[in-house]
Amino acid sequence: MNYRITHRTQYIYNExxxxxxxxxxxxxxxMDGQQCNQCRLMIDPAPTDLRERIDYFGNRVVxxxxxxxxxxxxxxxxxxxxxxxxxxxxxxxxxxxxESVRDTLHSDSTPDGLEARQFVLDSPFSPASPELLxxxxxxxxSNRPIxxxxxxxxxxxxxxxxxxxxxxxxSTPLEEVLELRRGVCQDFAHLGIGCLRSLGLAARYVSGYxxxxxxxxxxxLLGADASHAWFAAWVPGLGWLEYDPTNDLAPEERHIVIGxxxxxxxxxxxxxxxxxxxxxxxxxxxxxxxx
Numbered sequence: 001m002n003y004r005i006t007h008r009t010q011y012i013y014n015e016x017x018x019x020x021x022x023x024x025x026x027x028x029x030x031m032d033g034q035q036c037n038q039c040r041l042m043i044d045p046a047p048t049d050l051r052e053r054i055d056y057f058g059n060r061v062v063x064x065x066x067x068x069x070x071x072x073x074x075x076x077x078x079x080x081x082x083x084x085x086x087x088x089x090x091x092x093x094x095x096x097x098x099e100s101v102r103d104t105l106h107s108d109s110t111p112d113g114l115e116a117r118q119f120v121l122d123s124p125f126s127p128a129s130p131e132l133l134x135x136x137x138x139x140x141x142s143n144r145p146i147x148x149x150x151x152x153x154x155x156x157x158x159x160x161x162x163x164x165x166x167x168x169x170x171s172t173p174l175e176e177v178l179e180l181r182r183g184v185c186q187d188f189a190h191l192g193i194g195c196l197r198s199l200g201l202a203a204r205y206v207s208g209y210x211x212x213x214x215x216x217x218x219x220x221l222l223g224a225d226a227s228h229a230w231f232a233a234w235v236p237g238l239g240w241l242e243y244d245p246t247n248d249l250a251p252e253e254r255h256i257v258i259g260x261x262x263x264x265x266x267x268x269x270x271x272x273x274x275x276x277x278x279x280x281x282x283x284x285x286x287x288x289x290x291x
Contacts, residue, residue: 001082001083001253001254001290002080002081002082002083002290002291003080003081003083003211003256003288003289003290003291004078004079004080004081004287004288004289004291005028005077005078005079005081005209005256005286005287005288005289006076006077006078006285006286006287006289007026007076007077007209007227007269007284007285007286008074008075008076008077008284008285008286009074009075009076009269009270009282009283009284010072010073010074010075010282010283010284011072011073011074011280011281011282012071012072012280012281012282012283013070013071013072013073013276013278013279013280014278014279014280015276015277015278015279016069016070016071016276016278017066017069017070017071017073017274017275017276018068018069018275018276019065019066019067019274019275020065020066020073020272020273020274020275021063021064021065021272021273021274022063022064022065022075022270022271022272023061023062023063023268023270023271023272024041024061024062024063024064024075024077024269024270025055025059025060025061025062025207025258025259025267025268025269025270026041026062026075026077026258026269026270027039027041027060027062027077027079027258028060028079028081028208028256028257028258029058029059029060029257029258029259031257032085033083033084033085033086034081034082034083034084034085034256034257035081035082035084036079036080036081036082037080037081037082038078038079038080039077039078039079039080039081040077040078040079041062041075041076041077042074042075042076042077042078043064043066043073043074043075043076044072044073044074045066045068045070045073046066047064047065047066048065048066048067048068049063049064049065049067050062050063050064050065051063051064055259055266057259057260057261057266057267058259059258059259059260059261059267060259075270080291081256083253083254083255083256084253085251085252085253085255086252086253095145095146095147095148096145096146097142097143097144097145097146098140098144098145098146098149098199098201099142099143100146101146101201101235101236102199102200102201104236105117105120105200105201105202105234105236106120106200108236112239113236116202116234116240117202118202118262119197119202119203119204119234119262120197120200120201120202121197121262122197123262123263123265123266124263124265125170125174125190125205125263125264125265126174126190126193126194126197126203126205126262126263127174127194127197128194128197128198129174129175129194129198130198131174131175131178132174132178132191132194132195132197132198133195133198133199135178135195136153136195136196136198136199138152138156139152139153139156139195140153140199146235147235147241150233150235150241150243151243153192153195153196153243153245154192154243154244154245154248155248157188157191157192157245158188158245158246158247158248159248160181161177161181161182161183161187161188161191161245162181162182163182163183163184163185163188163246164182164183164184165184167180167182167183167184168180168182168183168184168187170186170264172187174187174190174191174194177190177191178191184246185228185229185230185246186229186264188229188245188246189205189206189229189230189231189245189246189264190205190263190264191245192231192243192245193205193231193263196231196233201233201234202233202234203231203232203233203234204231204232204234204240204260204261204262205229205231205260205261205262205263205264205266205267206229206230206231206232206242206251206257206259206260207227207228207229207257207258207259207260207261207264207267207269208227208228208229208255208256208257208258208259209225209226209227209228209255209256209258209286209288210225210228210244210247210251210254210255210256210288211225211254211256211288211290212225212288225286225287225288226284226286227258227269227286228244228246228255229246229264230242230243230244230245230246230251230255231243231245232260242255256288
């Protein structure tokens with residue numbers, strides 16, 4: 001499947017900004033099953049300094065600075081991406097109890113195992129907790145096969161939590177999300193990660209997009225798509241397996257990956273610092289268009 005993704009972020013300031021430094025993680029990764037034919041970042045006003053690097057997790061990061069007064073900032077990422085991921089088939093794979101996966105992870109000295117082990121540790125947005133452990137235990141009883149347990153956790157988050165835009169903010173703790181039983185995709189990804197870390201398993205946050213489909217007979221609205229998030233769990237021998245609890249499905253060809261990290265803080269689409277005495281308004285529009 002071929003997609004064109006247009007992600008536009010606009011900041012409107014009520015007082016001029018004299019200087020800003022920013023990092024953008026808006027360009028999709030090159031990876032198995034995903035190829036970027038063209039990706040570009042357009043910034044208005046034109047930056048004084050612009051450079052790209054690869055961060056610790058292998059994500060593409062663009063740093064830019066604007067060192068002259070401006071009253072608006074528009075950042076537009078345009079990417080043509082080819083997705084060749086096929087639906088995964090795990091039914092015929094031998095399953096092991098989830099406790100064996102946990103124990104193997106903590107003793108695995110291979111490069112992949114050592115790399116995965118860091119994702120067992122707490123992170124600011126997805127720490128382990130007794131409350132999350134209690135919630136996770138329903139899906140992870142003793143000796144349950146790991147794949148069955150992971151799928152059950154995804155199903156339960158989908159069924160138990162209501163998707164409500166603006167119900168939470170980036171700073172809403174997981175304990176509050178667990179109590180409210182509502183949130184957005186970012187919360188549900190963090191929830192899954194926190195549950196798995198509470199069990200001693202490795203999980204990471206995946207940021208990207210998903211193609212949304214309009215109601216039957218209705219046109220698709222421009223700018224109506226949004227950034228999306230889901231989680232991935234490490235299973236030795238199978239690698240990183242992705243789960244989308246917001247939509248109750250395994251990410252396939254409709255999911256486009258920007259990158260991953262321990263949580264949202266490692267893969268924030270756009271962040272920075274600015275010098276101004278005023279306030280600002282932010283507008284975001286996203287289009288995921290099959291081409």
